[in-house]
Amino acid sequence: MKNKKRQKNKNKIKFSNQKANVVACKKLEFTTEEITLTNPENIIVKIKSSAICGGDKKAYIGKHPFVDFPIALGHEFSGEIVAAGKKANNFSAGDRVVVEPAVNCGNCSNCLQGKYNFCQDLTFLYRQGKAGMAQYIEVAANKAYKLPDSLSFQEGALIEPLAVAVHAWQRNQVKFSDKVAIIGSGTIGLLLLQLALNSGVKKTTIFGISDSKLELAHELGADNVIKNQNKSKAEKLNNKYNQVFEAVGLEQTLNQALDITKPDGRVVLVGLYKNEILVDLNKAIQKELNIYGSQGYCWNFSEAIDLAASGKIKLNPLITNQFKLAEIDKALETAIDPAEEAIKVICNC
Numbered sequence: 299m300k301n302k303k304r305q306k307n308k309n310k311i312k313f314s315n316q317k318a319n320v321v322a323c324k325k326l327e328f329t330t331e332e333i334t335l336t337n338p339e340n341i342i343v344k345i346k347s348s349a350i351c352g353g354d355k356k357a358y359i360g361k362h363p364f365v366d367f368p369i370a371l372g373h374e375f376s377g378e379i380v381a382a383g384k385k386a387n388n389f390s391a392g393d394r395v396v397v398e399p400a401v402n403c404g405n406c407s408n409c410l411q412g413k414y415n416f417c418q419d420l421t422f423l424y425r426q427g428k429a430g431m432a433q434y435i436e437v438a439a440n441k442a443y444k445l446p447d448s449l450s451f452q453e454g455a456l457i458e459p460l461a462v463a464v465h466a467w468q469r470n471q472v473k474f475s476d477k478v479a480i481i482g483s484g485t486i487g488l489l490l491l492q493l494a495l496n497s498g499v500k501k502t503t504i505f506g507i508s509d510s511k512l513e514l515a516h517e518l519g520a521d522n523v524i525k526n527q528n529k530s531k532a533e534k535l536n537n538k539y540n541q542v543f544e545a546v547g548l549e550q551t552l553n554q555a556l557d558i559t560k561p562d563g564r565v566v567l568v569g570l571y572k573n574e575i576l577v578d579l580n581k582a583i584q585k586e587l588n589i590y591g592s593q594g595y596c597w598n599f600s601e602a603i604d605l606a607a608s609g610k611i612k613l614n615p616l617i618t619n620q621f622k623l624a625e626i627d628k629a630l631e632t633a634i635d636p637a638e639e640a641i642k643v644i645c646n647c
């Protein structure tokens with residue numbers, strides 16, 4: 299018995315993990331912890347690349363709506379398995395993986411129907427103190443997806459936002475004759491643009507405020523790029539689009555979405571609004587608009603990986619800045635500075 303116990307403990311490899319936390323507004327601290335496999339259905343991943351997302355930026359400036367300090371950072375990441383439990387879905391050490399960071403209960407009525415993006419206890423790994431801006435992470439194997447060799451770890455870190463865009467894309471009902479507009483030229487907007495271009499729709503237009511991001515949209519193949527500061531040009535496009543994606547999350551961009559959608563057209567809302575906003579819903583009534591929300595992702599990681607691996611969706615052009623994990627303060631400062639016009643900032647861990 300004693301021997302067995304000693305044997306068991308010997309098999310429990312420990313990993314010393316450095317993890318970045320925001321402890322106060324713009325104040326970061328690294329903590330060290332030991333990570334071991336706590337469940338045979340889990341894996342331990344050596345994180346290789348981790349991307350900064352909107353939630354990380356809000357946490358850094360002390361404006362995260364749901365979590366208090368200290369806040370672990372990073373939920374868009376990829377890496378290599380260094381330990382796999384016995385029941386870890388055929389994963390083994392050395393596998394390259396992407397991890398889905400959403401955590402759902404598995405037991406509520408929404409989870410049981412497979413609609414886990416509506417789980418009543420939906421949360422994210424980083425809100426449980428497990429995050430991507432770290433060296434190691436222990437996660438459930440059923441939240442990991444193999445990363446094809448053709449994709450780099452950096453591209454792997456962008457599979458999560460691509461899953462968000464894929465989910466939003468599937469909330470529309472596109473026909474080949476449709477004109478599609480995307481409001482917002484950030485990560486999700488540029489990914490939606492690429493999905494629209496792949497779908498073979500008649501015309502794609504992207505609205506944004508950053509010259510460099512609109513230039514990239516043009517290079518990616520957008521038929522029309524419109525700078526929102528050019529009001530008269532933007533207003534000429536009212537009532538022109540069958541399908542509109544609102545990928546910003548501001549009062550003016552939602553009102554713009556209602557303006558540019560054709561009667562009986564569809565608006566998909568994917569940018570989150572920070573506060574309650576004022577909207578002229580008479581536009582929606584008079585044009586009988588169909589307004590759809592899009593909540594995160596639900597079974598979209600495999601599709602996202604396939605789209606990236608096939609080259610249909612290009613992730614590399616979205617990676618504008620890369621740092622080492624130790625330089626995470628610089629990475630966050632770059633990500634929050636509008637003058638940098640950064641799209642995706644990545645820390646290589």
Ligand SMILES: [Zn+2]
Binds near residue numbers: 352
């Ligand atoms: Zn994200």
Ligand SMILES: [Zn+2]
Binds near residue numbers: 404407
């Ligand atoms: Zn649930």
